[in-house]
Amino acid sequence: MTTTEHLLDLSDFAWQRLRDRLTGLTDEEYFWEPFDGCWSIHESADGFVADGAAIPPKPAPFTTLAWRITHIVDILQEDRTATWFGQQPAADDGQPPVPGSAAAALAALDHAYDVWRRRLAALTEDVLSRPMGAVAGPYAEHDGTSFALHILDELIHHGAEVGAVRDFYRGARAEDPFADALAGERTPAEHPALLAEAAAAQRWDVVPQLADLGFDVNARTADGFTAAHLAAGTGSLDTLRFLVERGADVSLTDPRYDADVLGWANWFQQTEAADYLTARTHAGSDA
Structure with a gap:
């Protein structure tokens, strides 16, 4: 197998695990705030926006499923997952949205993963092994493989957080399902x-x-x-x-x-x- 095929296998595995964990997501759970001061998403005159700060506070606020899923969408779909590999975003890729409902979040996730997977699948061994250059700013000397692994690390660890929050939500509302x-x-x-x-x-x-x-x-x-x-x-x-x-x-x-x-x-x-x-x-x- 090529390096690209290994990366695709890992990506598909992590993605399917996350997608399976999101079965049955409701709006109530999507916006659930278990603590005061959570970062989430909020409706504004221009649609929904995510909480954030140029310099995040320490310790970082607990983030809702709405915030976490929006973050995953952004990570996968943002332009740099094309441009840092020397690609150009396709016309129908679009910009990462801030989904205002559970249903919109799942649709956005599906689209974002399709965008990321297509970009990943197009990578050659040459692209993966060479430095990314000035487009990657402070990471100019890092090669394509390191950046692909970074995106996969983001998908895996934020996906695990999503699963954990769903577990917390279910535990807080524990009922005997039988x-x-x-x-x-x-x-x-x-x-x-x-x-x-x-x-x-x-x-x-x-x-x-x-x-x-x-x-x-x-x-x-x-x-x-x-x-x-x-x-x-x-x-x-x-x-x-x-x-x-x-x-x-x-x-x-x-x-x-x-x-x-x-x-x-x-x-x-x-x-x-x-x-x-x-x-x-x-x-x-x-x-």
Whole structure:
């Protein structure tokens, strides 16, 4: 693989991880300020603007998801991710916006990443290895690879911050996601993957209750894992036995590892689960 291909692989991995972490983002969460004095974005006569200062205060203020996502958009889409590599921005690249809603932020992120990825993919080994020159100001003697890695570092570490803020937001509003179903207020038709999600949350106490309410034991999480995969991989033998007794199909494979339930038990070195599944298979063969 070329250096450009390695950089693209890392970039795509970091981008997809961030994009997945933003599923379900709402305006309330986008603008959430957990502390006084947060930097965020604010509406002005000319649209939304981001808080900032030429010399940021020390320590820096906590920044909202709106500020952080706007910053990532700016990092990826700004002109220097073209000009410092000796390129010219394309006519439809545009300038980085300050998105005024969660939906606008996701659209802006998608566009900014498309712009950055196209610019990155166009880099040759010569561009990556030579000094960037006067256009890069104080970084004139740095080569293209160092600048590409800097942008990727920005994407990775700000993406991690976005994920952490989402975790804080969820924790501050913690609710039992399965309570409505257990109270009979959510049906399998309304949320068919709920039993698999309970297994993903390792709420093993909830799995039998959801099965009793008619939730599908072979349902999959958004990642394509069944409850049986998760029980086997975590060594939750009682839950695994229960699922099998309730008709869980242990031959189903997952999209990430292309492994069945026994494959998960073996991969995660869950000996008791693997022995149980192997013995069950042999018993079926003998019959």
